Every structure is written in C-alpha cells, then in structure tokens.
Amino acid sequence: MKLIRLFILCVFCVITFQLFGQDQYRAEIGINGGGSYYIGDANNKLFNNMQLAYSGFLRYCHDYRLAAKFEITNTKISGPGFSNRVLTADLTGEFNFFDLEKNEYKRFSKIFSPYIFVGLGEMFYTNNSNMSIPFGVGMKVKLGNRWNLNAQWTNRLLLADNLEGLNELNDPKKLNGSNIFNNDLLSTVTVGVSFDIWKKQCDCKNTSVIKRSFF
Numbered sequence: 001m002k003l004i005r006l007f008i009l010c011v012f013c014v015i016t017f018q019l020f021g022q023d024q025y026r027a028e029i030g031i032n033g034g035g036s037y038y039i040g041d042a043n044n045k046l047f048n049n050m051q052l053a054y055s056g057f058l059r060y061c062h063d064y065r066l067a068a069k070f071e072i073t074n075t076k077i078s079g080p081g082f083s084n085r086v087l088t089a090d091l092t093g094e095f096n097f098f099d100l101e102k103n104e105y106k107r108f109s110k111i112f113s114p115y116i117f118v119g120l121g122e123m124f125y126t127n128n129s130n131m132s133i134p135f136g137v138g139m140k141v142k143l144g145n146r147w148n149l150n151a152q153w154t155n156r157l158l159l160a161d162n163l164e165g166l167n168e169l170n171d172p173k174k175l176n177g178s179n180i181f182n183n184d185l186l187s188t189v190t191v192g193v194s195f196d197i198w199k200k201q202c203d204c205k206n207t208s209v210i211k212r213s214f215f
Contacts, residue, residue: 023199024101028059028148030194032071036086040163040184042079051076053188064099064109068092069117073154073188077163084126084165086186088156090134092119100140111142123158123186126165132156132186146196158184 036053043049053075061067073088094117098110118135138152163184 023145025146025196026061026198026200028061028194028196029057030059030148030150030192031056032073032150032152032190032192034188034190036073036075036077036186036188038077038163038184038186040077041161042082042164046187047189049078051078053190055188055190055192057194059094059194064101065096067094067096069094075186075188077186079164082164082166084163086163087124088121088132088134088186089124090119090121090132090154090156092117092121092134094138096140100142112140114139121156123156123163125163128162128165130158130160130162132158143193148194148196149191150194151191152189154188154190156186158186160184 032053032055034053035050037043037047037050039046053073055071055073057069057071059067059069069090069092071088071090071092073090074085075088076083076085078084094115096113096115098113100111100113101109115138116136117138118133121132121134122129123132134154134156136152136154138150141149143149161182161184163186
C-alpha cells in the first residue's frame with residue numbers, strides 16, 4: 001500500500017511540475033532595429049523619408065500583463081537643408097492583452113500578445129533637449145524558453161517645435177504647425193529580440209495545497 005501511494009505521489013509530482021514548474025523571469029534585455037520618420041514643419045506625411053533607427057532596452061515584467069520599459073534610441077531626421085542626429089530616452093508602461101507565457105493549461109495564456117504603451121521621455125538633438133510623450137502599439141512573441149520577438153510602432157510627441165534645428169522652420173506665432181499642438185513628432189518602426197533575465201524563485205503554494213488535499 002505504501003509503495004502504491006509513493007508511486008501515485010511521484011506521478012502527481014511530475015504532472016504538477018509540468019503545470020506549475022515553468023521558469024519565470026522578472027526582466028528582459030534586448031535590442032531593436034528599424035526605421036524612423038518625423039512629422040513636423042518640413043514633413044507632414046507618414047513614413048516619409050525613413051531613416052535608420054536602433055535601440056537597446058530593459059523591460060521589467062511585473063506580471064504576465066503589466067511591464068515597465070526603459071529604452072534608448074539612436075536615429076536621425078532629415079529634410080530640405082538639414083539632417084540632425086536624435087537620441088531618445090523613454091520610460092513607458094506596457095499592457096499586454098494576453099498572458100504572455102508558454103502554458104497550454106491556462107485559458108488566457110498565449111505565446112504572443114499585442115500590447116499598448118505610454119510614458120515620458122527626453123529627446124536630445126542639435127545641442128538641445130526637450131521632454132516628449134512616447135506612446136504606441138506592439139506585438140510580443142515567445143520564441144523559446146527565454147527568447148522573445150518584439151515588433152513596435154513608437155510615436156514620440158515632442159513638447160516643442162524645434163526638432164529641425166532651423167529657426168526659419170519654427171514659427172513663433174504657431175501658424176505653420178503640422179498638428180493641433182504645433183509640436184514635432186518622431187516615430188520609429190522596429191523589430192528586435194530580447195532575452196529573459198533575473199529568474200523568479202519558485203512559488204510552490206499551489207503544489208503544497210494540492211498535496212494536502214490529496215492525502
């Protein structure tokens with residue numbers, strides 16, 4: 001009888017480990033690459049005059065739905081008579097529409113999830129800097145146990161109208177703005193990969209509760 005109970009316990013532990021024993025991580029570190037464009041006094045068309053953009057980021061995952069991300073992006077903008085290098089630093093909060101994990105036993109668990117984000121940032125350009133409001137949409141995909149794919153469209157609303165760095169393009173009476181705020185907008189479309197770091201300690205409360213109820 002003891003051997004039967006021991007065998008049942010071993011089988012149960014194996015099944016429980018498969019259900020609850022997947023590794024979980026608190027953070028991701030990754031890189032992105034793609035293109036950028038800007039909307040301002042020298043351009044009013046989406047995806048016009050795309051420039052190379054690349055970034056590095058650190059994402060802290062509060063749970064499967066909520067995350068915070070710090071990202072630094074390097075790109076440039078160009079137009080008639082100007083070409084400026086732009087560096088951005090963004091801190092955003094993200095919301096995933098699905099529980100992003102590999103767990104077929106959870107109803108809302110998916111290996112992919114669309115997400116939205118918004119936050120605060122700083123843009124550095126032509127010996128100047130101003131605050132910005134980054135926001136956008138993206139898609140995350142679990143590639144493996146610790147690797148992830150990220151695709152993202154980010155828009156950064158500059159709280160100023162001087163991203164071009166040319167006085168003749170900056171209207172003090174705010175008559176030539178390209179949006180209702182008369183502010184410049186820098187956008188990036190990127191794809192990248194991230195790697196999970198900072199492993200969470202195992203939470204075995206579910207296992208212990210099931211064991212006590214079984215015996």
